[in-house]
Amino acid sequence: xxxxxxxxxxxxxxxxxxxxxxxxxxxxxxxxxxxxxxxxxxxxxxxxxxxxxxxxxxxxxxxxxxxxxxxxxxxxxxxxxxxxxxxxxxxxxxxxxxxxxxxxxxxxxxxxxxxxxxxx
Numbered sequence: 432x433x434x435x436x437x438x439x440x441x442x443x444x445x446x447x448x449x450x451x452x453x454x455x456x457x458x459x460x461x462x463x464x465x466x467x468x469x470x471x472x473x474x475x476x477x478x479x480x481x482x483x484x485x486x487x488x489x490x491x492x493x494x495x496x497x498x499x500x501x502x503x504x505x506x507x508x509x510x511x512x513x514x515x516x517x518x519x520x521x522x523x524x525x526x527x528x529x530x531x532x533x534x535x536x537x538x539x540x541x542x543x544x545x546x547x548x549x550x551x
Contacts, residue, residue, distance in 0.1 A: 432465075432466065432467070432497045432498055432499060432527075432528045433497065433498065433499070433500070433523055433525060433526055433527070433528055434469070434495070434496075434497050434523070434524045434525035434528040435495070435496055435497070435498060435503060435521055435522065435523055435524065436493070436494070436495050436521070436522050436524055437457070437493075437494045437496075437506070437519060437520065437521040437522075438491060438492070438493055438494075438519065438520050439453065439457065439491070439492040439494070439510065439516060439518075439519045440479070440483065440489035440490070440491055440492075440516070440517040440518045440519065441453055441489065441490040441491075441492060441515055441516055441517065442484075442486060442489070442490070442514075442515050442516075442517055443476055443486065443488045443489060443490055445490065445515045449515050450473075450490055450492070450515075452515075453492065453510075453513065453515055453516060454471065454473075454492055454494075456509060456510075456513070457492075457494055457506055457510070458471065458494070458496075460502060460505055460506040460509060461494075461496045461498050461502055461503075461506060463502070464498055464499055464501060464502025464505065465498070465499065465502070466496055466497055466498030466499065466502050467496060467497045467498070467528075468494065468495075468496045469495040469496055469497060470493075470494075470495040471492070471493065471494050471495075472492075472493040472494075473490075473491070473492055473493075474491035474492070474493055475490065475491065476488055476489070476490050476491075477489060477490075477491055483517045483518055484517055486517055489517050489518075495524075497528035503521060506521075507519070507521060
């Protein structure tokens with residue numbers, strides 16, 4: 432299994448029941464392919480940087496999960512045909528998912544890097 436993050440922008444007028452239906456569809460699809468939901472987070476209603484399908488606001492959903500590529504393809508296919516979804520983006524964060532491993536962060540500065548910055 433691999434680790435993924437998906438951000439989904441739902442139409443703002445969809446309502447609470449429609450938003451939870453989209454969320455349930457995503458989690459159900461991932462789990463039906465043997466995946467594991469690590470975290471879901473509702474970011475709420477935000478102003479978009481540019482209009483998408485004539486909407487200037489969107490309700491954001493963040494989902495972090497582990498799954499197989501076929502499960503991700505099916506989830507994206509379902510999101511693509513759902514009229515409630517304005518846009519989505521999926522990013523692979525790990526090639527091999529280990530449940531207790533921390534997410535890859537930026538590398539820490541080495542002592543040689545800090546010496547170069549101090550001499551400038």
